[in-house]
Amino acid sequence: MSCLLQTSFTDPGILPRATVCEAAALEKQIDNTGSSTYRPPPRTREVMINGQMVKLKYCFTCKMFRPPRTSHCSVCDNCVERFDHHCPWVGNCVGRRNYRFFYAFILSLSFLTAFIFACVVTHLTMRSQRSNFLSTLKATPASVLELVICFFSIWSILGLSGFHTYLVASNLTTNEDIKGSWSSKRGGEASVNPYSHKSIVTNCCAVLCGPLPPSLIDRRGFVQPDTVLPSPIRSDEPACGAKPDARMVGGHP
DSSP states (O other): OHHHHHHHHSOOOEEOOOOHHHHHHHHHHHHHTOSSSSSOOOOEEEEEETTEEEEEEEETTTTEEOOTTOEEETTTTEEETTOOEEETTTTEEEOTTTHHHHHHHHHHHHHHHHHHHHHHHHHHHHHHTTSOHHHHHHHOHHHHHHHHHHHHHHHHHHHHHHHHHHHHHHTOOHHHHHHTTTSSTTSSOOOOOTTOOSOHHHHHHHHHSSOOOOOOOOTTSOOOOOOOOOOOOOTTSOOTTOOOOGGGGGGOO
């Protein structure tokens, strides 16, 4: 229960959106990189990570280039660092800051389901030794219902735990595995995962035991209203955030 609450209420690694001035400066920088007037400016950047070229995509909602392994969640409408997936069961995204709690939750849930299933089977077996099996089932309908629920849920929970154990050992995310970012799922040549440490133990320690990064959300700040990006700054207009010249106030030079 503690892991479930931590997964639900912990900031998954939301990146704050660019301010109006930052977005305007970045848009101006992108426009200046366009090679000609008839071609749209590039919306990707390339960075080198451990000898592997990684593309950074531009987020039109947050007005910034997403850092590596960051994706925009369509449900939460935020860019999340090391985005894994949006889990509707916990009501939150699973990302860099709460993935370890999510993994501990599904792992403990797997052990709990297997333990309950084994206890119910043992209980029905011991009671059936004193009477026949059908009489035992009729006498304990709650145990039968619990047995059926555990039987059909244990396979999905164990499968989910095994899948995320594979991801932890490979230092991958669900988003990267589904998209085939470092495999041949897209039909191209398989590339090397630049985030893997080439060791299962090191990957597990990096994902589950590393220091928890601080949250970038200003919980005490004020919500800024949505504003339209300003038009390109002219030479006779003050820059964004700059104070107007006192000589121009009132229209007098």
